[in-house]
Amino acid sequence: MIFLPLLLAAAAPAADKPPAPASTSDAAAVMAPLKAWFAGIDATDATAIRAQIRIDGGGGATVAVNRPDGTKQVRHITWEDYLAKIKPGEHRYHEQFTGSPTIQIDGDIAMVWGDFTLSVDGKVATCGVDHFDLVRENGAWKVQNVTWSQRTAGCPGA
Amino acid sequence: MRFVLTAFVMLAPLAASAQTRSTDRLPPANPLPPPTSEEGQVMTPVNAMFDGLARRDSAIILAAMRPDATAMVAAEKADGTRSVRRLSAAEFAAGVKPGPERFEERLSDPAIEIDGDIAMVWGPYTFLVDGKVHHCGVDHFDLVRESGSWKVANVTWSSRTTGCAAQ
Numbered sequence: 001m002i003f004l005p006l007l008l009a010a011a012a013p014a015a016d017k018p019p020a021p022a023s024t025s026d027a028a029a030v031m032a033p034l035k036a037w038f039a040g041i042d043a044t045d046a047t048a049i050r051a052q053i054r055i056d057g058g059g060g061a062t063v064a065v066n067r068p069d070g071t072k073q074v075r076h077i078t079w080e081d082y083l084a085k086i087k088p089g090e091h092r093y094h095e096q097f098t099g100s101p102t103i104q105i106d107g108d109i110a111m112v113w114g115d116f117t118l119s120v121d122g123k124v125a126t127c128g129v130d131h132f133d134l135v136r137e138n139g140a141w142k143v144q145n146v147t148w149s150q151r152t153a154g155c156p157g158a
Numbered sequence: 159m160r161f162v163l164t165a166f167v168m169l170a171p172l173a174a175s176a177q178t179r180s181t182d183r184l185p186p187a188n189p190l191p192p193p194t195s196e197e198g199q200v201m202t203p204v205n206a207m208f209d210g211l212a213r214r215d216s217a218i219i220l221a222a223m224r225p226d227a228t229a230m231v232a233a234e235k236a237d238g239t240r241s242v243r244r245l246s247a248a249e250f251a252a253g254v255k256p257g258p259e260r261f262e263e264r265l266s267d268p269a270i271e272i273d274g275d276i277a278m279v280w281g282p283y284t285f286l287v288d289g290k291v292h293h294c295g296v297d298h299f300d301l302v303r304e305s306g307s308w309k310v311a312n313v314t315w316s317s318r319t320t321g322c323a324a325q
Binding site for chain 1: 224226228230232234240242244246269271273274275276278280282295296298300302303304311312314315316318
C-alpha cells in the first residue's frame with residue numbers, strides 16, 4: 001500500500017517539493033550496481049567493478065582521508081587508476097554498508113549515501129561514508145562518481 | 159531562439175540567487191558574512207555557482223569547483239528522448255557567457271548530508287529565464303572540504319521541460 005503513493009510522488013513534478021523517499025523497487029535497482037561492486041571487491045574482480053561504472057573519461061573516485069595522526073588529505077583518482085588497484089593479492093578485502101543508506105532518485109539520476117566499513121583479512125580497517133552518484137542510461141544504473149570519507153578511529157566492529 | 163535556449167540548457171542549468179528575484183539588476187557586490195553552521199558552509203560553493211550563473215561569470219563558477227570536477231546532466235526532452243552527458247568543469251564554465259537573458263535557479267528544500275570532509279546536497283530546482291520557468295529537475299552536488307574550504311567535486315542534475323511547477 002505504501003508503494004503506490006511513493007511511486008505517484010516520484011512521477012509528479014519534482015520542482016518546489018522536498019525530496020521524497022525512493023520506492024523499494026526503484027531503490028533496489030539503484031543499489032544493484034553497488035551490490036555488484038562490493039561483490040567485486042570481495043572477489044578482487046576489477047572487471048566486475050568496471051561493469052558498474054560509466055566509463056566516459058571523466059569522473060572517478062575522490063577520497064577524504066582522516067589519518068590517525070590528525071592530518072587530512074583529499075585525493076581524486078581516475079576510474080582507470082582506481083580499477084588498476086583492484087587486483088588479486090595477499091589480502092582479502094570486504095566492504096559493506098553498516099546501516100541503511102539514504103537513497104534519492106529523480107528520473108535518471110540517483111544518489112546513495114551511507115556508512116561503510118572496509119575490512120582487511122576479516123578485521124575492520126577503515127570506515128566512513130560512501131557517497132555514490134549514479135545515472136541511468138538505456139535502463140541501467142551506473143556509477144559515474146564516488147566520494148568517500150575514510151578514518152581508522154572509532155570504526156564499528158574494529 | 160529555441161536553439162539558443164537548448165544550447166545553454168545543457169551548459170548552464172544552474173543560476174541565480176534569491177536577491178535577483180525582484181529586480182532586473184544584479185545585486186551589489188557586498189557578500190554576506192560567512193555562514194557559521196556546517197550546512198551553511200557546505201551551501202557556500204553551491205550558492206556561489208548559482209551566483210556565477212546569475213552573473214554569467216564563469217570565473218565565479220570555476221572558483222567554486224575543484225579543478226578535476228565534472229558536471230553531468232540527464233535530460234528528458236519533451237518528446238520523451240533522454241540523454242546523459244558529462245562536461246568537465248572547464249567545459250561547463252565555458253558555456254556560461256555574458257548575454258542578455260537573465261538566468262535564475264531556485265533550489266528548494268535541499269537535503270544536506272555531511273561526514274567529516276565530504277558532503278552532498280540534493281534538492282529540486284526550477285530554472286528561470288527572464289523570470290519564466292524554463293526547465294526543472296533535481297540538483298545533486300558532491301562536495302569535499304580541503305584546507306578548510308568546501309568545493310564542488312561533481313554536480314549532476316536531471317532536466318525536464320514538462321511538468322515543472324509554475325513560477
